[in-house]
Each structure stands twice: as structure tokens, then as C-alpha cells.
Amino acid sequence: MSDEVEPGFVRVRLDLSYDGKDFSGWAKQASGRRTVQGEIEDALRTVTRSAQTYELTVAGRTDAGVHARGQVAHVDLPEDVWAEHQDKLLRRLAGRLPHDVRVWKVAEAPSGFNARFAAVWRRYVYRVTDNPGGVDPLLRSHVLWHDWALDMDAMNAAADRLIGEHDFAAYCKRREGATTIRTLLELRWERSADGILEATVRADAFCHNMVRSLVGAMLFVGDGHRPPDWPGKVLAAGVRDSAVHVVRPHGLTLEEVGYPADELLAARSKEARNRRTLPGAPFADPGCC
DSSP states (O other), X not given: OOOOOOTTEEEEEEEEEEOGGGOSOSSOOTTOOOOHHHHHHHHHHHHTTOXXXXXXXXXXXXXXXXXXXXXXXXXXXXXXXXXXHTTTHHHHHHHHSOTTEEEEEEEEOOTTOOTXXXXXXXXXXXXXXXXXXXXXXGGTTTOEEOSSOOOXXXXXXXXXXXXXXXXXXXXXXXXXXXXXXXXXXXXXXXXXXXXXXXXXXXXXXXXXXXXXXXXXXXXXXXXXXXXXXXXXXXHHHTSOOTTOOOOOGGGEXXXXXXXXOGGGXXXXXXXXXXXXXXXXXXXXXXXXX
């Protein structure tokens, strides 16, 4: 796969956000279910008055119910379409898109940019409350209620054992031909002023269900059902433990995607396709949460 844009086309970067509650994830589905990709591609086709659909490439595919505040995608548009619509595209998309998805910025991407492969990290936050009264009704679509008091120090002790490059097979839903080796750059819990616990999870890429499985394991530590060294032992064992639950998606938000300096974009894309391969796996799929 090449990052060279076809002659006559312009690569455009889109910065966007969405409330995942009523979406069946990011990626278009043959079933015709409502997806973020489908909504944006339909809107692009409509506002540019194009006969064809221009396909989006995204930094990180999110599952059904997962939100995004700092998602990034790119699309290759014909030069004449971009020239005609670039100054009005953002406002026209705002008028065409449904209220649960917004595009905040559209700009010609620098040379070598690929929303998926040029990214150096993705940062997610998972939000949980252990308030015995439950979740604030105004936050119910974005915060998980855990019906046990949580020990944040114990969860952070568990998190420390998971940082670094590991095979996260024990915390991932396997996909044919994809490696489960990832570098977890940051994993920490903080309690905000309103009492909500926030798990910040940052990695170069994620395999399927990885974030929600890690959170599920740490919640089991936080409520006293397992000791702090248990999630690390599960990781080392390399096999799924039946006690590791994939928590519900609505507490998870993709907050930010990091990219290198413009002059390093092409090199990063090439590296991402070739790094840490296992037999039969051409690259580390950024996957999702």
C-alpha cells in the first residue's frame, strides 16, 4: 500500500467528533446499519454534488457505542472538487450532518499524511463512577456505573504492571492475520472533582476490545475481587481469563490522535506497516478499544 495520492486528487484531513450512542461503530456495514463513516461519506457526496462516494480512512475504528472527541480521518478528493468546495465545505457539512457527528476542521493534508498509518499514538479515556446513587442522568450515555466502591491506588498499581510493549492477546479479541503486540505508553486513573474516575489509556495502536478489557480487569482490582498483580499475571499468561470482562462501550471516548512532524509522516506510515509482525500479519492494525 502506498501513501502517494493519485494524480488529479488532493488528500484532505478531517478532524471530527461524535456521540457513539446511536451508531453501529465507525465502519460502514453491509447490513446498512447506521455508522459514522457512512454518515460522513453520504454528507460529503451530497454537499459536493458528486456522483461517487469518496471513501474515508480513519485513525482508529471505534466500536458501536464508543464516542470520539478527537478522531481524525482523511479523504482523497478530485482537485476540481476540492478547489470548488474547500472554502464552504465545513459549513455545508455542518448543515448536512446529523447532530451526533461534527466535522470541526477540513484542510489539505501535508505530503505523506495517512490518518491511520502516520499516527504515533491514540489516547482514549474511560469514565466510571462508583457513586452509590448511580450516574448523573445527564452523563448516563458517557459514564459507566460500577456498583462497588473503587480503590484508585490499587487500580493504578495494577496499571503500572501493564505499561510497555507486550503481546496483549489476553486482552484482545483476536482477528485473523493481525498481531496483538502493542506498546502501551500510558495507563493511569484519576478521580475528577465530581468523583468520576477516568482511566487514560494511550498506545501506539489498539487491538479489538483492548481498552475495555483492560478497564474491566482493573475494576475487578479496584473493588477488591482481585489483587493488584492479577492483571499483569493475566497478560503474562497470554490467554483470555474468564474473569476479564469487556466493560460496556458507552464509557469510552477517543480523545486525541498524535502525529509526528510533517517531514516524518511518510517514514512513520512505512514503519507502522512493517513493525512487530507475526507470521501472516502484514502490519499492526490500529483496531479499536
